[in-house]
Amino acid sequence: MSKIAIIGGTGVSNMPGMTLSHREMVKTIYGAPSSPLIHGSINDCDVIFLARHGGRHTIPPHMVNYRANIKALSEIGVTHVIALAAVGGIADECVDQSIVIPDQIIDYTYERSHTFHGAKHDKFEHIDFTEPYSAHIRKQLITVAGSLNLPLVPQGVYGATQGPRLETAAEIRRMENDGCTIVGMTGMPEASLARELGIEYACCAMVVNRAPGKVDTGISFSDIEKNLKGGVAHVQKLITQVLAKGL
Numbered sequence: 001m002s003k004i005a006i007i008g009g010t011g012v013s014n015m016p017g018m019t020l021s022h023r024e025m026v027k028t029i030y031g032a033p034s035s036p037l038i039h040g041s042i043n044d045c046d047v048i049f050l051a052r053h054g055g056r057h058t059i060p061p062h063m064v065n066y067r068a069n070i071k072a073l074s075e076i077g078v079t080h081v082i083a084l085a086a087v088g089g090i091a092d093e094c095v096d097q098s099i100v101i102p103d104q105i106i107d108y109t110y111e112r113s114h115t116f117h118g119a120k121h122d123k124f125e126h127i128d129f130t131e132p133y134s135a136h137i138r139k140q141l142i143t144v145a146g147s148l149n150l151p152l153v154p155q156g157v158y159g160a161t162q163g164p165r166l167e168t169a170a171e172i173r174r175m176e177n178d179g180c181t182i183v184g185m186t187g188m189p190e191a192s193l194a195r196e197l198g199i200e201y202a203c204c205a206m207v208v209n210r211a212p213g214k215v216d217t218g219i220s221f222s223d224i225e226k227n228l229k230g231g232v233a234h235v236q237k238l239i240t241q242v243l244a245k246g247l
C-alpha cells in the first residue's frame with residue numbers, strides 16, 4: 001500500500017485543493033522538518049504535505065534541513081514523494097509555465113548535509129543513483145500531464161545550484177554545456193536522501209523564468225510571481241489526477 005507525500009516548494013506553502021485532517025509534529029534525530037506534516041486529502045485521496053521552505057516560506061534553499069524532512073516522511077511510513085520545484089528554464093523548450101519531469105540531475109550544491117551515513121563506526125552503504133528519479137512516478141506524471149494537455153516537457157536534466165542568489169549568465173552557459181536543461185536550488189540532496197531511505201521520489205518542476213542570461217530583458221521577479229501562479233494551477237490539476245489514478 002503506497003503512502004504518498006507532496007513536498008511543496010517556492011509558492012506552494014500549502015497544497016491548493018487539499019482538505020486538511022490534522023497536522024503532525026515529528027522530531028527526528030536530525031532535528032525538526034521544515035514544517036509540520038499536514039495530513040489530508042485531495043478529492044478523497046489521502047496525501048501528506050510538507051512545505052520545504054516552511055509554512056511562512058522563511059527557510060532558504062541552503063538552510064533547508066533536507067535530512068529531517070526526508071527522515072520525518074520515512075518515519076511516518078511515506079513510500080512515494082512527488083517533489084514540487086520552481087525552476088529556471090535553460091533549454092529552449094523549457095518555457096515559462098511549462099511542467100518539466102526531469103530524468104537526471106547534476107549536483108552543484110555544497111556544504112549541505114547530503115547523506116544519512118557518516119556517523120562514527122556506522123556501517124555505510126552506497127546507493128545506485130544512475131537513475132535518480134523513480135521511473136514509476138515519472139511515468140504516471142507524464143501520462144497524466146499528457147492526458148490533461150498540460151505544457152509538458154517529459155524529460156530534463158535538473159542542475160541543482162546552491163542559491164539563494166540566482167546564477168550568473170556564465171554559470172548558466174557552463175551548466176548548459178554540462179547538459180542541464182533546468183536550474184533550481186532544492187533538487188539535491190533531497191533526491192539522494194530519499195533514495196538512501198528507499199523512498200520512491202520524483203520531481204515535478206514548474207518553469208517560472210528563463211534562466212539568467214537566456215533573455216535580454218533580465219530577470220523579472222513580478223513575472224516569476226505570475227508564472228508561479230500559472231505553474232501551480234497546472235500542478236494542482238496534475239497532482240489531483242495522479243492521486244486519483246494511484247501510485
Ligand code: HPA
Pocket residue numbers: 086087088089161166167183184185208209210211212
Ligand atoms: N535559478 C535557480 N533557481 C531557480 C530559478 C533560476 O533561474 N528560477 C526558479 N528557481
